[in-house]
Amino acid sequence: MVSFLKDSLKYIVIVAGLLAGIWLASCAAAPRIMPEPVVADHPVETSTPETVVAIDEPEVNPNPGSGSGNAPLPTASNTPTATVVSKANHEPAPELPAQFFPDLMKPGVTPVDYLPNTCLYLENRWGPGKSAPGTIVVPIMFHSVVQPGRVINDTTSISMEYFEYFMDTAKDLGFSTITSQELVGFLEHNQAIPERSMILILDDRRPGVAELFMPYLEENDWTLTLGWIAADSTRDAVWETMTTLAATGRLDVQSHGFNHLYIQDYLEPEQVEEELFKPIEVIEARFGTSPIAHVWPGGNFNAGAIALAGEAGYQIGFTAYSRGPILFNWIPLGEPEMAMEAPLMVLPRFWSTAAVRALEEAVNISEAAKAYARDSEQEEQAYYAYYCRPDGSE
Numbered sequence: 001m002v003s004f005l006k007d008s009l010k011y012i013v014i015v016a017g018l019l020a021g022i023w024l025a026s027c028a029a030a031p032r033i034m035p036e037p038v039v040a041d042h043p044v045e046t047s048t049p050e051t052v053v054a055i056d057e058p059e060v061n062p063n064p065g066s067g068s069g070n071a072p073l074p075t076a077s078n079t080p081t082a083t084v085v086s087k088a089n090h091e092p093a094p095e096l097p098a099q100f101f102p103d104l105m106k107p108g109v110t111p112v113d114y115l116p117n118t119c120l121y122l123e124n125r126w127g128p129g130k131s132a133p134g135t136i137v138v139p140i141m142f143h144s145v146v147q148p149g150r151v152i153n154d155t156t157s158i159s160m161e162y163f164e165y166f167m168d169t170a171k172d173l174g175f176s177t178i179t180s181q182e183l184v185g186f187l188e189h190n191q192a193i194p195e196r197s198m199i200l201i202l203d204d205r206r207p208g209v210a211e212l213f214m215p216y217l218e219e220n221d222w223t224l225t226l227g228w229i230a231a232d233s234t235r236d237a238v239w240e241t242m243t244t245l246a247a248t249g250r251l252d253v254q255s256h257g258f259n260h261l262y263i264q265d266y267l268e269p270e271q272v273e274e275e276l277f278k279p280i281e282v283i284e285a286r287f288g289t290s291p292i293a294h295v296w297p298g299g300n301f302n303a304g305a306i307a308l309a310g311e312a313g314y315q316i317g318f319t320a321y322s323r324g325p326i327l328f329n330w331i332p333l334g335e336p337e338m339a340m341e342a343p344l345m346v347l348p349r350f351w352s353t354a355a356v357r358a359l360e361e362a363v364n365i366s367e368a369a370k371a372y373a374r375d376s377e378q379e380e381q382a383y384y385a386y387y388c389r390p391d392g393s394e
C-alpha cells in the first residue's frame with residue numbers, strides 16, 4: 001500500500017502534463033452521478049422528503065433549483081480512453097470498478113461523488129495517514145429533548161429516555177463525534193477521522209438541550225455542533241449560557257441563518273444575503289470562531305442561495321433529508337439535492353427520532369464499504385499505476 005503511493009506526490013504535476021488534456025478536461029466535469037439505483041420494494045422509512053415537508057419546519061421548496069433544475073446530468077467520464085495514453089502496447093487499459101452501491105440504499109437515493117481528479121482521489125483513498133476505507137460519518141440533527149413525564153406532541157422531539165439510549169448505543173457501537181472542520185477535511189482529503197464518526201447537530205437556539213449534551217461530551221471527549229440562529233433578538237441570558245458552554249471547547253458553532261428564513265424563490269436577494277452573511281459576523285463576534293457550515297433552515301435551499309453560500313465562505317451545508325451516511329467522495333443524495341450540482345452544500349442528516357437506527361444502518365454500510373474496498377483494491381491500484389504514474393515508476 002505504501003509503495004502504491006510513495007512517489008505519487010512527486011509525479012502529480014508531471015502526470016497532469018503527460019496525460020492528455022482531453023482526459024483531464026473530462027475529469028474536471030461537474031460531480032459524476034452513479035448508476036441508477038435498483039429500487040427496492042420495501043417502503044421508505046420515516047424521513048422521506050415528504051415527511052420533511054410536514055415536519056421539520058413547514059415546507060421544503062418543491063422546486064428549488066429555479067435555474068439549474070432542468071440541467072442535464074453530467075455523463076460519467078472518469079475512465080479515460082486508452083488512445084490518449086502512451087502506454088498503448090500494454091494490456092487493455094484498466095478500468096475502475098463500478099461505484100459502491102450497497103443494497104441498503106434507500107429508494108430514490110443515489111451516491112454521488114464530487115472529486116474531479118481521479119488520481120488525487122485514489123491517492124487520498126489509499127494513502128498513508130488517511131481514513132481507512134469504510135470510514136463513515138453519520139450526521140444527526142437534534143431539536144427538543146422532552147423531560148420525563150411530559151408528552152411529546154410533535155415529530156421532531158425525542159424523549160429523555162431515547163436521548164440516553166442513543167448516547168449509550170453510540171458509545172457501545174464505537175462511534176465518536178467530529179466537528180465541521182474535521183468533516184470538511186475528511187470530505188476533501190480523506191483526512192483521518194474515527195472509523196465510525198458522527199456529527200451531532202443541534203438546530204435553532206436550545207441552550208437547555210445543549211446543557212443535556214454536556215456530560216456526554218465530557219465523558220466521551222465529544223463535540224456538539226450547533227446550527228445556531230444568529231439574530232440579535234436572542235436574549236442576553238441565552239448568549240451567556242451559550243458562550244459559557246462554548247468556552248469548554250466542546251461546541252462547534254455553525255450557522256442556521258440569521259432570522260431562520262426558509263429559502264424560497266420569493267425571498268428578496270437582500271434577505272437571502274442577510275441569512276447567509278450576517279451569521280458569520282455575529283458568530284465571530286460572540287464566539288470568536290468563523291462558521292464554515294450552513295444548516296439550511298427548514299431544509300430549504302435553491303441554486304442561488306447555494307452559490308451565495310459559497311461566496312460567503314461556507315464549505316458545507318446540511319439539509320433535512322435523511323438519505324444515509326457519508327463516505328469519502330460518496331454522498332447519498334435525492335433528486336432535489338442532485339439538481340444543485342453542489343453535493344457538499346446539501347449534505348444529508350438523519351433525524352434524532354430515528355438516530356439509533358441511523359447508527360445501525362451506518363455500521364452496515366460501513367462494513368459493506370470495507371468489503372467493497374477489499375474486492376476493488378487491486379483494480380484501483382492497477383488503474384492508478386496505469387494512469388496516474390509515468391512509465392517505469394514504481
Ligand SMILES: [Zn+2]
Pocket residue numbers: 057203204256260297298
Ligand atoms: Zn431550524
